[in-house]
Amino acid sequence: MESQDSSKPVGTGHSDLVPGTAPLRQPSEEDPQIAPSSSIGEQHPRPVGWSLQDEDYESWEDEESDESIESTADGTDQEILDDKDADIGDQLRALQHCVESNYKEFLFACGGTVPISPKHQEHPGPMSKEIASRPESASSKSSISTSGAQPPVTLRWDPKDESTPASQSKLIFPAEDTTAGNLKYLLAEMKPATFGRGGEDVYDESYRKASKLEPQDFSTNFCPYSTGIIGEISRLLLPDPGRADQRTIKAELYKLNVYTGPSGHFRSHVDTPRSRSQFGSLVVCLPVKHEGGALEVRHSGEVMKFDWASPSEQPELQWAAFYSDCEHEVFPVQSGHRITLTYNLYATFNSVQRLGSFNSVNNTQTPLDREIEALVEDPTFLTDGGYVGFHTTHTYPHNDSEGCLEETLKGLDMVIWRGFQRLGCGVCLRPVLEPDLDIDGELRFELGRTFELRAIYGEVESTYEWDSLVRHDWGLEHLSVEDIIWLNKPTLETKKAAFAYAVYGNQATGCLAYTVCSIIVSVPKIVEGKRASLETTFDVDAVVEEDDWENRSPWD
Numbered sequence: 001m002e003s004q005d006s007s008k009p010v011g012t013g014h015s016d017l018v019p020g021t022a023p024l025r026q027p028s029e030e031d032p033q034i035a036p037s038s039s040i041g042e043q044h045p046r047p048v049g050w051s052l053q054d055e056d057y058e059s060w061e062d063e064e065s066d067e068s069i070e071s072t073a074d075g076t077d078q079e080i081l082d083d084k085d086a087d088i089g090d091q092l093r094a095l096q097h098c099v100e101s102n103y104k105e106f107l108f109a110c111g112g113t114v115p116i117s118p119k120h121q122e123h124p125g126p127m128s129k130e131i132a133s134r135p136e137s138a139s140s141k142s143s144i145s146t147s148g149a150q151p152p153v154t155l156r157w158d159p160k161d162e163s164t165p166a167s168q169s170k171l172i173f174p175a176e177d178t179t180a181g182n183l184k185y186l187l188a189e190m191k192p193a194t195f196g197r198g199g200e201d202v203y204d205e206s207y208r209k210a211s212k213l214e215p216q217d218f219s220t221n222f223c224p225y226s227t228g229i230i231g232e233i234s235r236l237l238l239p240d241p242g243r244a245d246q247r248t249i250k251a252e253l254y255k256l257n258v259y260t261g262p263s264g265h266f267r268s269h270v271d272t273p274r275s276r277s278q279f280g281s282l283v284v285c286l287p288v289k290h291e292g293g294a295l296e297v298r299h300s301g302e303v304m305k306f307d308w309a310s311p312s313e314q315p316e317l318q319w320a321a322f323y324s325d326c327e328h329e330v331f332p333v334q335s336g337h338r339i340t341l342t343y344n345l346y347a348t349f350n351s352v353q354r355l356g357s358f359n360s361v362n363n364t365q366t367p368l369d370r371e372i373e374a375l376v377e378d379p380t381f382l383t384d385g386g387y388v389g390f391h392t393t394h395t396y397p398h399n400d401s402e403g404c405l406e407e408t409l410k411g412l413d414m415v416i417w418r419g420f421q422r423l424g425c426g427v428c429l430r431p432v433l434e435p436d437l438d439i440d441g442e443l444r445f446e447l448g449r450t451f452e453l454r455a456i457y458g459e460v461e462s463t464y465e466w467d468s469l470v471r472h473d474w475g476l477e478h479l480s481v482e483d484i485i486w487l488n489k490p491t492l493e494t495k496k497a498a499f500a501y502a503v504y505g506n507q508a509t510g511c512l513a514y515t516v517c518s519i520i521v522s523v524p525k526i527v528e529g530k531r532a533s534l535e536t537t538f539d540v541d542a543v544v545e546e547d548d549w550e551n552r553s554p555w556d
């Protein structure tokens with residue numbers, strides 16, 4: 001890991017920095033631990049819970065004053081959990097433990113290879129062989145050959161000197177005799193690759209030594225969709241349990257980069273989000289001989305490494321995709337040229353439902369889903385209804401007026417969201433905005449829903465601060481932090497991540513920044529032994545009169 005200093009948030013197209021992580025096994029269809037669909041899931045073939053998104057964090061007009069908030073004296077987040085733990089049932093404790101043990105069970109990066117064949121195939125099937133296994137086995141060398149193949153990759157660029165013949169502005173990969181000599185012309189056209197630091201584009205070879213071409217200045221026949229890469233990323237990094245409509249990925253070509261030996265490199269950073277819907281980044285390495293230059297991606301103390309230095313005998317493209325809030329770096333290239341195409345990945349919900357055999361709702365359950373279901377089904381848990389909270393394990397981009405998007409939820413965060421939502425619970429996603437350092441070097445958190453924020457100095461740890469956050473900044477005025485049963489604690493890693501994001505974005509992308517979030521779940525009350533349908537949620541329409549609030553809870 002970089003030292004704290006070296007990993008000061010930077011932001012460049014694909015560039016800015018932060019902390020690390022780890023995933024492991026992603027549940028798959030072959031997973032013997034996966035249980036058949038649940039009865040509750042069948043009762044609700046589509047998610048019946050609501051989600052409060054894109055509402056600009058509306059709130060009631062009649063806000064309570066700070067004075068009226070019944071809060072305890074300063075306590076730590078630990079105390080908040082412990083207080084709740086005192087009288088919780090076994091089922092809740094089981095879910096809390098299950099959540100904790102799942103922290104490292106989710107992928108944050110994946111990669112693979114695409115063989116290149118000189119013979120062009122008219123309708124090649126999906127041909128990317130993915131590497132999605134545990135970090136330690138994230139080596140593209142373990143890939144298995146696949147049915148189709150990518151034709152040689154052609155790259156053409158616009159020469160500054162317009163009289164340059166077309167034959168000198170073209171490269172074919174793997175290098176063909178006819179164009180191999182053109183590499184020097186390409187390198188001559190490239191510009192130094194900057195990165196974002198402190199909100200500015202800077203060129204600093206001690207941090208990043210690479211060159212770049214902007215997408216408008218080159219073209220290629222390589223397509224990440226037709227090679228099956230995007231499909232694999234969708235399956236591995238954007239699974240959508242229990243939902244009939246799928247999340248889909250838009251991949252946007254971002255840069256052509258060259259890292260040249262003996263010192264091309266890019267130190268630890270996270271990728272600046274280009275929009276709120278960005279969730280990931282894709283790097284495709286063209287088959288050019290080089291040594292060194294491994295890409296390392298980190299999250300929550302886990303590491304995945306992608307080393308593309310020694311190509312196999314069969315020419316191939318090698319790729320890696322990762323959640324762009326994960327810290328990553330490119331180690332020094334010792335010799336040769338490491339040439340990459342980079343893409344920004346955006347998530348959206350597909351309005352077109354899957355057809356035919358794919359039309360059935362995916363009720364696949366993981367052990368964690370089953371724990372969630374057991375808790376919600378337990379009539380002794382929140383018998384009169386109530387709220388459950390979860391601190392997200394990833395961070396999400398927001399801008400200065402709009403919050404984070406549900407469709408970008410990653411790994412465990414999406415499992416928690418969907419797990420409760422499909423059982424009829426209400427879910428909403430709330431930000432804890434980026435902390436910053438003040439002049440004295442103190443950590444300062446800014447919290448808010450409208451993003452016209454007031455600052456809270458110090459870490460958000462006390463009951464009072466959380467209460468204030470829930471009631472005012474998250475627009476849930478009639479909820480108190482005392483009403484929320486937390487499934488997990490904000491982790492040190494989370495705080496560190498947020499810390500490192502203090503400085504963000506460098507380009508005119510509307511002040512996007514990553515933020516840690518909380519998922520707040522509204523659990524309906526038990527009626528005749530079963531959870532009632534959720535008639536009232538946090539939704540503004542369902543607000544009860546202020547005067548009634550003491551007598552009526554929001555799920556009545």
Ligand SMILES: O=C(O)CCC(=O)C(=O)O
Nearest residue numbers: 014015283295330340342
């Ligand atoms: O080339 C790579 O493997 C990663 C490059 C990168 O992190 C970036 O362009 O932001």
Ligand SMILES: [Fe+2]
Nearest residue numbers: 014015270271
């Ligand atoms: Fe990056």
